[in-house]
Structure formats: structure tokens, C-alpha cells
Amino acid sequence: MTADAPRPGRRRGTGNSRATILDSARKLFAEQGYDATSMRAIARDAGVDSALVHHYFRDKDELFVSCIELPADPESVLAAVARTVPEVRGETLLRAVLGLWESSAQPALIALLRGAVSSAPNAELLRQVLTKRIIAALLTDLAGNAADRQLRGALAASALIGLLMTRYILKLEPLVSASGEEVISLLAPTLQHYLTGNFPRSPSPA
Amino acid sequence: MTADAPRPGRRRGTGNSRATILDSARKLFAEQGYDATSMRAIARDAGVDSALVHHYFRDKDELFVSCIELPADPESVLAAVARTVPEVRGETLLRAVLGLWESSAQPALIALLRGAVSSAPNAELLRQVLTKRIIAALLTDLAGNAADRQLRGALAASALIGLLMTRYILKLEPLVSASGEEVISLLAPTLQHYLTGNFPRSPSPA
DNA sequence: GGATTAATTCATCAACTGATGAATTCCAAG
């Protein structure tokens, strides 16, 4: 008996601990948020000593941002969105974003969203991503003065964030169980209207 | 000297410690979220020993939900919304919700929203409030079968949550600086469309 | 005025947190 008392030292074959740790961290950060997730819990979930986590990632913050570095390449996806004609960009953006969120990047994205809400610096991070990347892609080649464009971008962002919150955080039915295409067909008109429709008090004098 | 060494025991006049604690708690929960706010920090902010906080509120959870119990009376506000004709309910709801969020209840509401995102049980709390109260009021006397109504309610909730997130948490311009009336005129059509408009694949066969 | 009750603080607990340094074991280069 007394089969396995795990002694220290390097293991035989397995050289994937770092990746395992990252997976566990993404999962737990996504499920419970930044504060509520302890280094020890991550280590436990990864089947590893907590000191090993610190061996690969200096501290909790570094581990968190390492989780956020997306596995996929959202940059090119957004560039593709920017290249479509503005008249269908609502649907295109929705399809791209939902594609990302249904991919293996989901835990990282949920972690990003969760983090943004629970701490001010992380909120700044998300705001940057939102304005400098997503909204920027949305507004490419869009007509109108600066104020008008900024407003349209913010409204689109609000629709998008609302969807992500209800579908992935609050898990409000029937938005959770709906297929991606259903969601797209429901929300694309709204997004498109924000981008290219005309408003009650849209600041376009002259 | 050694002027003031605060000794234990009841104080002279001041009988408002409980309210002071609640104010500090609302403020800190709103600023930093549930996890990041410690009982001790609340006590310090209220100028009080941390044991006194436990004297009035059994534990941190009870304090949190006490913070959420709104100072105003949103029940009657929502009832008023439910009494309007469905055709203007989008605007009415928006006006009511924004009124609440611009009132003294704001810290409590931000705390509720922050809490929902950072922990699953608190998410359940917000989901309950959302479905049993807000969405319920929205759907009063609305035509359609159950599935259709549930979908419309969820979409309206997503638009609402998106607005609250961008305006009060992420602080995305120009939605932050816009006046309440501007926001209403921008979003009311969307909400109204979700409630009473017709959809691409609205499940109304026959 | 004596007894009861409420308000307040002190001292303290066990649990958990993130983090560090030293030890152990293995792999790979020379």
C-alpha cells in the first residue's frame, strides 16, 4: 500500500504543466472571477503544487493577463469585419464576435469581462480593447462627423455588451440556448441601425 | 494630552451608526465590488469598529443584500410602468430605470450589477430581479405565446443591461455624459421594437 | 436607583491568501 506519495523533482515524460495551468486558470477565472479565484485553487485544479504556478508566472496578475492573451487571432477577424461594406457590418461583426465567444477562447473572454467589472484597472483594459479595436473596426469608412461616429460606436458597443452579459454571464433564457444564427438574426438589425440608421436627434445639422 | 483613546461602550447622542455603515458599504461595494471590499474597510470608512458591523449584520452576505434593498421604492415605479399601454412601454421603462439610476439608489444598483458579474450566487440574485420584476412588468398585457414573450423580455433586458454597463461601469463616452433624455430618445426605439415590433424568425407559426 | 437592554470596542481565532527559498528529481549537453 501507501502507493503514491508524490515526491518533488522533475517528472518522467509530461512536459505540459504550463499549458495545463493556463487552462485551469482560464476556466476558474471565467467561472468565479479574478478575486474569488486563488492561486492554490488553480494549482489544485491543474493537479500541481501551487509553487509551480509561481514558477511559471511571477504573480497572480501575470497569470491573469497570460490568460487573456487570446489563443485565436481576433485581430485578423476584426480586420475582415472592417473590410466589409458598412451596410452589412452589423451582421458581420455579430457573426465574428459570436464565433470568437463560442470558440476555445471563451474562458479567456469571460475572464476579461468579469475582470473589467470587478476592478477599475481591468475596466480600463476592456475599454481600450473596445474602443481601439472593436469600435474602430466598426467605424471604418463610416460617414459622419466625429461626434456622430463616436455615438454610433458607443451604442453598438452597448448592444454587444448587453448580449454578452445576458448570454454568457447572467445566462438569461432563451438567449443562452438560442443558436448563434438565431441570435444574429435577432440582434443584427439593431446593431445595423445604430451604425447606419438615422436617429431622432442625430447631431447632423447643416 | 493623549486626548482621545476611544473606549468601548455606548456613545452619547449619535444613534445613526447603522445607517452610516450601510452608506459606506454601498459606496465601497459599488466602487470595488463584493469580493474586493472587506468588512474591515467598510468599518474603517464608517469610522467604526468592525465588530459593530457584525453586530448589525450577521455576516457579509446579509450586509450585501441589505445594501441592495433599495432606499426608494422601485416596486411602485415598475407597477406604474406595467400600467402604461404596451406601445410606449419602452420609453416609460427607460425613463423609470434611468430615474432610479440617477437617484441616491445608484451605489446600491452598481453594487448589484458588480456583484452579479463577480459571483455566481449574486448573478442569480440579479437574474431573479430581472425576470421576476422588471421583465414581468414589461410583459404585462403583452400579446403572444409564452416563448415569444420570454424572448422579447430577454432582448429588452439585454439592451437595458448593455446600457447600464456602458454608461455606469465601463463609462464609455459619449454615453456617460449624455443627458438622461438623450439616452432615452436613442434607446427607446430599440426597446420598443424588441417589445412590440415584428421579428425575422419570431416563432408565430400558423 | 436598580435592572435590562442596546451600542460599542477589544482581543482573539482559525482559515486562507499570495509569495519565497530551499530541496529534490529528472533531462540534456559536454
Added chain:
DNA sequence: CTTGGAATTCATCAGTTGATGAATTAATCC
């Protein structure tokens, strides 16, 4: 075979957290 580095765990630290029970002071009731 030796030597250096990488992977891994152990033991431990100081700090914080939520919570409790006892002590102290004041207000209130009779």
C-alpha cells in the same frame, strides 16, 4: 560520467480575511 539547468514539491512566512465572545459604557424602563 559529469555538470548545469529545468521541473517539481515542501515548508514556511507575513498579511488579511470573516467571525466570535467578552468587556465596557450609555440609554431606557420600572
